[in-house]
Amino acid sequence: MGILSGLKQFGLGELENASLYEKPDPKDIKKDTDAPVIKEADILFDKKYVCPICEAEFKSKTIRAGKARRLGTDQDLRPRYEGIDVVKYDPIVCPHCGYAALGRYYELTSSMQAKMIRAGICAHYKPVQMDGEIYTYEQALERYKLTLANAIVKKAKASEKAYICLKSSWLLHGMLEETAETDPKPELLQEEREYRQSALEGFLAARQSEAFPICGMDELTVDYLIAVLSMEFEHYDVAAKLLSGILVSPAANKRIKDRARDLKDDLRKKMKEQKNG
Secondary structure (H helix, E strand, O other): OOOOOOHHHHOOHHHOOOOOOOOOOHHHOOOHHHOOOOOHHHHEEEEEEEOOOOOOEEEEEEEOOOOOOEEEEOOOOOEEEOOEOHHHHOEEEOOOOOOEEEHHHOOOOOHHHHHHHHHHHHOOOOOOOOOOOOOOHHHHHHHHHHHHHHHHHOOOOHHHHHHHHHHHHHHHHHHHHHHOOOOOOHHHHHHHHHHHHHHHHHHHHHHHHOOOOEOOEOHHHHHHHHHHHHHHOOOHHHHHHHHHHHHHOOOOOHHHHHHHHHHHHHHHHHHHHHHHO
């Protein structure tokens, strides 16, 4: 018996064997290829800046507001967007004098820091042309290195240098993901680890000496981030203490507590593996 059996009593017996669904017209079938392809260049625009060191005008590629669709966040707070790695576009670099800083620190330069940058960076800087619709990972890494060099020369706070190192590690992770199948590069993995080690050292120092917020993050977020990095370098006691503090804090919201619980589960597994290994 079919699912339409019994219609005969209504005089509709001819429909008892009717097909429930019509076969779609091939012309109406939506193919994956019909979906718009998001191009990195379409999410960018050239924003004008005035260099606080040499006062020259220049343009730097920047993310268009509302154009990049966020997909989620990695365990270490690295953001993921559709069609673009936004981490590539945070450093702002003056092509005339070599001054470079992350977006949040670009205007925060004292007269003494400006003097140090002119002597330590500008006096030796050789301009590097970066043409193209986008910044490649290689170009972005060069920009991060120049940003870190500026931070060292101007004697930036530990938090600023740690944040640059963290973002550099995010960038390298993106490079590794892009080349993993076709051209795995173990040297990039090592460089990523070195940046993360430096980020951990910097955030630990900043936590002891700087007032919150740090790099736009409150104390609980910084503690969570330090816990993530501590786990990677097997400082399990540090991670456990910080995570416990987050979980009992009345100021912690549900999102950070959920992240801390997930991380604590991973921590238990790693500690168990270490004990049994």
